[in-house]
Amino acid sequence: MRILLVFFIGFLSFFYLAEILRRLSKNIRYSFLGVIFIFAGFLTGFFGQSYLSAGLNVLTAFFLIGSGLGLVVHHLLSQRFIFFEKLEKEFVLKHENAFERILEILPGLTTWIALTSPIWLSFTLPYAVAYLILIADVYWLLTALRIGVLIILGYRKMNWAKNQDWQQRLKTDFQNDWSKYDHLILIPTFKEPLSVLSATFNAVYNSKYPKDKIFLAVGFEERDNRQKIENTRAYLKKIERKIAGVFTTIHPFNLQGEVAGQGSNKNWMIKNAVSELGRRGVKSENVFVTTLDADFVIHPHFLAGSLYKYLSLPKAQRDKRTFTGVFLYHNNYWQTPTPMRLMATGTSFWQLAEMAGSDKYMNYSSMSINLKALLDIGGWIPDKVNDDSGFYWKAYYHFNGDYKVIPHFLPISADAVQDTTLLKTFQNQYFQIKRWAYGVEHIPFIVKQYFQKEIDFWDKTDKLLFKLWGDLKWGFLAIFVTFGSLFIPLVNPNFKESVLSVNLPIVSSWILTAAFFGLFATIFVHEKTVPKRPRNWGIFRIIWSYIQWLLIPIILITISSLPAIDAQTSLMFGKKMEFRVTTKTRLLKET
Structure with a gap:
């Protein structure tokens, strides 16, 4: 453990020292000094025993290598x-495809190295593995407590936002500005039945915002059921007469340079909407676009509240921001199996905590943005499965780092995963999480833009590390802290004789038990926000709905971690993922 500690002290201290050198002069090639340090470290490790006391040469060697x-x-x-800018740039350009492939391999490879580290590292450094597990446990505890606090804070902000009359506040605070803006709502759909879509359409129509300033765009896929498309269009005819306009499109399948999915469909929808709005004399800079999934039911004040948040920012900033609400999976919450409910709640409250406490929150499922800004960015990346996180990075680099996602905390109610059978429900949940985790596909683009764009070094480095660490911990952390300590004595029997071997499981269990205190915040907000339990439920079903949280450790290891590992491994082996729609099924309403 001392070796790793000394290595990281050397690495971090000289990394920050290098920043001082860079600011003093950009012409200093301190990388040459770094190579000298590394060479000196290896010499000290192999030949320094005669000059330094036992063990000290190893610590010195690792400090020098880290430095x-x-x-x-x-x-x-x-x-x-x-070392040599021109030569290295030419080499990278010549082997661009190879470097991109390496970056696709990197997330999966890193995750598997981390997952298997308790096995291969225990042969020679069992104590280092034990201390790494304890560090991971403490990190888990601090993260759980942090998220618990932020969930409470986010809940209070959501409650406050829900109780505001945002339309009246628009009239009061932006009386000369708000009426210039029309809302354009984008709803891409594939396979969702009209029973799901109608609730989404009705929520938009019933918004507390002038109906004559709402445009609704619905984008079908060519592969979709023709009867469903015709039925939906007939339903939209009823709404069309009551709002500013309805646009429908059918996105062709298998267009060159596209992956069939929401991103490419939304680009197709925007292209048509711009043409339709132009014919009506509506300027793109006066249109506020909101994207919704087909099952999203927005709060009545959602449109007015998101526009208020947009107008409250300085003009120089507002068009470099997207805006989002809180995601609550309540449309069919009590109809879904317990694991799906817990997964939906975990996803929802993790998003809520990130909105309340992070300046690196990334686009997820729904966003609002000025249409002109959206066109300037170039829309969504058309050939990627994960369109939301891809859009974040595209916008971040387009605006040279001056881009953020701003929450307005008004809720969206969505569907938790539910299919016609229990097996299909589990399959759908697994593939949904895998698709979310497949955001690792953007890492080659992120890294390439990192080296090409002139953006504040610390800001872009912070966000890159945040992305890499987020993907890594998603796949390995829950499994590592749960099972890591079991492998050390199996691999290295000598470890059993140490005091640390006895204390490790005890201390680890104490820390992880303490982490459950963070869960109380989740339970509290859960009971404040979920729909009432069905009146026809029996006493045992009601009791189970209160103690369902005992399944959280199993959910984290299975439904959460395994799909992430699968997604990263698929990309590592070059198996490209296709966009898979999560089936939307609602049972007859329970009473």
């Missing part, structure tokens, strides 16, 4: 080359 790597890595990230 050297800190200098080299900082030079690479900040200067975008290591």
Whole structure:
């Protein structure tokens, strides 16, 4: 453990020292100094025993290697080359496809190295593995407590937002501005039945915002059921006369350069909407676009509240921001099996906590943005499965780092995963999480833009590390803290004789038990926000709905971690994922 500690002290201290050197002069090639340090570290490790006391040569060697790597890595990230700029740039361009493939392999490879580390590392460094597990346990505890606090804070912000009359506040605070804006609602759909879509359409129509300033765009897929498309169009005819307009499109299948999915469909919808709005004399800079999934039922004040948030920002900022609400999976909440309910609640409240406490919250499922800004960005990446996180990075680099997602905390009610059979429900949940986790497909684009764009070094590095760490911990952390300590004595029997071997499971269990205190915040907000339990439920079903939280550890390991590992491994082996729609099924309403 001391070796790893000394290595990271050397790496971090010289990484920050390199920043001082860079600010003093951009012409200093401190990467050469880094290589000297690394070389000196290896010499000290192999030949330093005669000059330094036992063990000290190893610690010194790792400190020097860490220091050297800190200098080299900082030079690479900040200067975008290591030694010779022109030669290295030509080499990268010549082997661009190979570098992109390496970056696709990186997330899965890193996750598998981390997952298997309790096995291969325990042969030689069992104590290091034990301390790493304890560090992971403490990280888990602090994260759980942080999320618990932020869930409460986010809940209070959501409650406050729901109780505001945002339309009246628009008239009061932006009386000369708000009426210039029309809302354009984008709803891509594939396979969702009219019974699901109608609730989404009705929520838009019933919004507390002038009906003559709401445009609704519905995008079908060519592969969809023709009868469903015709029935939906007939239903929209009833709404069309009551709002500013309804646009429908059918997105062709298998267009060149596209993956069939929401991103490419939304691009097709926007292209048509711009044409339709132009014919009506509506300027793109006066249109506020909101994207919704087919099952999203918005709060009555959602449109007015999102526009208020937009107008409340300075003009220089507002068009470089997207705006989002809180996601609650309540449309069919008590109809779904317990694991799906817990997964829906976990996803919802994690998003809520990130909105309340992070400046790196990324686009997820729904967003609002000025139409002109959306066109300037170039819409969504058409050839990727995960369109939401892809849009975040595309916008971030388009605006040279001056881009954020701003929450307005008005809720959207969505469907939790529910299919016609229990097996299909579990399959759908697994594939939905896998699709979300497949956001790792954007890493080659993110890294490429990182080295090409002139953006504040610390800001883009912070966001890149946030992305990489988020993907890594999604796949391995829950499994690592749960099972990691079991492998050490199996691999290295000598570890059983140590005091640490006895204390590790005890201390670890104490820490993880304490982490459950963070769950109380989730339970509290859950009971405040979920629909009432059906009146026809029996006493045992009601009791189970209160103690369902005991399944959380199993859910984290199975439904959450395994799909993420699967997604990263698929990309690692070059198995491209296709966009798979999560089936939307609602049972007859329970009473």
